[in-house]
Ligand code: SF4
Ligand code: SF4
Ligand code: SF4
Ligand code: SF4
C-alpha cells in the first residue's frame with residue numbers, strides 16, 4: 001500500500017480462540033461498509049473464521065478467550081514465541097470475562113453439573129496476562145469493530161494506539177440518555193472505560209463493565225453513591241463480578 | 255422591543271405554523287424517574303402538541319445544537335504526493351422553542367466566547383446565525399439558582415419571549431422576523447391589566463427561588479481559597495465522569511482527534527466536547543498530566559465557571575441552571591461547593607484576625 005509518499009506494510013495477522021464464544025472474532029467480519037478496506041489492511045496468516053489457509057509467520061496475534069485448560073496454556077505459549085505483538089482481544093482475554101463466574105464454584109461440582117459422568121480436564125479460568133505477556137488489550141464483550149478498525153489502522157500506519165480514558169457516562173450523556181440511576185437501577189457506567197458509545201445504556205440496559213475499569217476510577221465514591229441511593233449492594237457485587245474486570249479494586253465496603 | 259399579548263389558543267396556532275415549516279426543537283418528556291418526576295430533553299418537534307409547554311427544565315442543555323458532541327472539522331484527501339483539505343461550515347436555520355431565561359443567557363455567553371474573541375469560530379457561527387429562539391418563563395425548581403447569578407430574567411438573545419399571564423402570553427418581541435410572522439395572528443397591545451399581570455408574574459417568579467448562592471466577591475474568594483482543603487473534600491467524591499460539563503449550557507471545551515480512513519485514502523479531523531473533570535483533560539504529549547488529582551480538576555471547573563477566564567473577560571460563565579448539580583451522581587453541586595468555600599474563608603478570617611493582646 002502506498003499513499004502520500006508513505007508505504008504501509010500489510011499487517012501479518014493471526015487470530016486464535018481459546019475459552020470463549022467466538023463472538024469477538026465474529027466482529028471482525030462485521031461492519032460491511034468498510035469490511036473490504038479493513039481486510040485490505042491485513043495479510044491474514046491464520047484465522048479459521050475468515051480463511052482456510054494456515055501459516056505460522058504472523059507478527060500480530062489476536063487472542064480471543066480466557067485460559068481454562070493445560071493444552072491452552074501450551075498453545076498460548078507457542079503463539080507468544082512467534083508473535084511480535086500479542087493482543088488480548090475481548091473481555092474474556094482481557095479480564096477472564098463471563099467464564100470467570102466458574103471460579104466461584106468447586107471444579108468437581110461444575111464438571112458433574114455440565115458434563116455428568118465424563119472425565120473432563122479443567123482449571124480455574126485465567127485472563128491472558130496471567131499466563132503470558134500481553135502487548136495490547138482491546139476490551140469489550142464483544143469488541144467494538146469500529147475501535148478494532150481504528151487500532152488496526154494505527155498499527156498499520158505506525159500511529160499511537162490508545163483507548164479512551166473517560167468512563168461510559170461521558171458518552172451516555174452525549175446520547176441524551178436518562179441516567180439509569182434516576183430510574184432506580186445500578187449502572188457501572190461511572191467506573192467503566194468508554195469507547196462503546198454507551199450502547200447498553202442507550203438501550204436502557206445498565207452497563208455491566210465489559211470494557212473494564214476506566215482510568216483512575218473512584219471506587220469508594222462509586223460504592224458511596226450506590227449506598228446513598230439505598231440500592232442493593234448484592235446487585236452491585238453481582239454486576240462488578242460479571243466480567244471479572246474490576247479485580248484489584250477494593251470494593252469490600254460494598 | 256415591542257410588546258403584545260396573545261391568547262394561549264392563538265399562540266398554539268402560531269407555533270403549529272412555525273414548527274410545521276421549520277426544523278424545530280423543543281422540550282419533550284422522555285422518561286419518568288423513580289421519584290415519579292418527568293424527565294425532559296430538547297428534541298425535534300413538528301407541532302405544538304409535541305411541545306411540553308408546562309415542562310420544568312431539560313436534563314441536558316440546548317448547546318449541542320451549536321456545539322455538537324462530536325463534529326468533523328475537516329476532511330483530508332490524499333492523492334499521490336498531494337493532499338487536499340476540505341472544510342465546510344454547515345448549519346441550517348432552526349427554531350428553538352421553550353428555552354428558559356438562563357438557557358438564553360447561556361447562548362449569549364457562548365456567543366461572547368466563541369464569536370466575539372480574537373478567533374471567532376466559523377463552525378459555531380454557521381450553526382448559530384439562523385436560530386429563531388422562543389423563550390418561555392417558568393417557576394423555578396427548588397434547586398435553580400439563576401437568580402443568584404442574575405440570569406433569571408433576560409432582555410437579549412431571543413426573537414420572542416413569552417411570559418405566562420394566565421389565559422394569555424405576554425410577548426416580548428425582539429426581532430422583525432418574529433414581529434412580521436406574528437402579524438398573521440391575532441395579538442393585541444397590552445392593556446393596563448396585562449401589564450399588572452406581567453408585573454405580578456415576575457414577582458411570583460422572583461419570590462419563588464428557594465436556592466441562593468452568595469456570589470458576592472466570589473472571584474476573589476476563589477483566588478484566596480486556591481489551596482483550600484474544600485477542593486480535596488469534594489474532589490474525593492468526584493467520579494471524573496464529565497457528566498457535569500456535558501449537560502452544562504456554557505461548558506465549551508473540546509478535544510481534537512485526527513484519524514485515517516480505513517482505506518488510508520483520506521483522514522478526518524474531529525472535535526469532541528470534553529470536560530476539565532476528565533482524567534486526561536490536562537495530559538500532554540509524553541504523558542505528563544498537569545492536573546493529576548480529582549480535586550484539582552474539580553477546582554478548575556469551578557474556576558472557569560465562577561471566576562472566569564481572560565477569554566471571556568473574567569466573567570462568570572455559570573448561569574445557575576444547576577443541571578450539573580442535578581446530573582452529578584456524586585452529589586457535587588455549585589451551591590454546596592461554593593457555600594463550603596465561603597464557610598472556609600469565614601472560619602479563616604475568625605482564626606487569623608485574632609485581636610491583639612491587651613496591654
Ligand atoms: S446510565 Fe450509566 S452510563 Fe449513563 S450516565 Fe447513568 S451511570 Fe452513567
Ligand atoms: S455499556 Fe458497559 S457493558 Fe455495555 S458495551 Fe459499554 S462497557 Fe460494555
Ligand atoms: S463533578 Fe460530578 S458530574 Fe462532574 S465529573 Fe465529578 S462526578 Fe462527574
Ligand atoms: S468549566 Fe471546564 S469543561 Fe467547562 S468550559 Fe470551563 S474548562 Fe471547559
Ligand code: SF4
Nearest residue numbers: 502572573575576578
Ligand atoms: S455550571 Fe452547572 S449551574 Fe452553572 S451553568 Fe453549568 S450546569 Fe448550570
